[in-house]
Amino acid sequence: MAKHALHTTVPELFALVGPPGAGKSTVAARVRPGAVVISLDAERGVAGCCPADQAATPAAVARATERARAALRAGATVVWDATNTVAEHRRLLLELAAAHGARATALVVLPELATVLARNARRDATPCPGCGWPRRVPDGVVRRAHAAVTLAAPALTAEGWDRVEWDGLSQRRDTSGTYRDAPASMVAVMSVQHGLHVSHAGDDGEMLVLGHPPLERAVAAFTAEEALIGDCPLLDPAALRRCWALLDRPGPDWEVTYIDTPAPGAFPVTITTV
Template sequence: MRPTLYATIGPAGAGKTTWRHQHAPPGATVISLDERRSALSPCGCSADPSVNAAAVADGTADTRAVLAAGGTVVWDVTNYLPRFRAHLLDLAAEFDAATVGLVVLPPLLTVLARNGGRDGRICAVCGMARRVPDPVVWAMHAAITDALPGLHREGWHTLHFLSLPPYLHRRHHGRTP
């Protein structure tokens, strides 16, 4: 069987982790940078930026090992910038792995409401909170929205649009309202 890399593409609060818990392929190795940062951070915070590079390196090493063995990996991260997605596509190419992009992009107000329900307390050690600041969520949502028309040119073998606002779904598929 061909190795496969799945990657979620969605802002904080979009429902990527919920999708992963409900639909990740059986036996897949999950790479969640939130979980890895939490494990590596001295304070246990999933948003601790001081351990982000180590979390990415750790996830990358695990991905290489799983893909080399012919397995399946699911990256549960935002992937809102092209360079993040390119990193994963490059990893997959090293092992001729199939790539599946999973776009999770509910309406911005839905994402903001979900993110607003996260813990907003600031950690005294790392200075971060689980809740992502609204302007950052807006920027993530905008970056992914802007990328939608060109995602198919990035090199994904398959793209699934799991949750799109109706106006983006129509635009993406070339239909008029």
């Protein structure tokens, strides 16, 4: 009999995506029982002076990457606890997952900006005597990180993540499929319908599917009563428009401007009208 080890577990990589103070480390601890949680803060504490020691970031990333490789090779589930607000950092994590045949999930942690600022404000602002970095992050950094995640989140699927999950979102969905009491930061940019990430489904049936996925896989149409996915008979391919969207005002009253060519800050969209 051939002696082949059967790999019965598919490794998984969960990447937290959220601003400092969002609650990522809290979420990371309960993603999966037994998961290997790799925290850049913790690795900074090992490689450098303390979790705030920014000079230790390159060494911390190297350590974290080695630990993640070993765990994924062993078929484990890895939770990568860092802000991941930068597209390049997320791309490296996607490569890491792909190199190990791991399923890659982006787990967005994005409470309201005021909540995140308040959580950050509870942290110690005193510079560490060892490295000079305080645990509390300047408000401007939190605001920029919050905006970066708000803008990046709708396009995460198109970026290559196998799944995009929003912390706290599934519990807020009522039987009509509407999200109740969800932070505006979530509702404004995105709702999840049948696993697809849709930024907006208007009263008149207009919808917006983010990304430029293959049409047969990911185009969806929504009405108040039903969601039509895949080879949706209501969809006239000629009515589809692939373009780029600029989000003018993140928040409940967001507005989108559609443009025909890529531009800084614009994300790809496929739009149609049902």
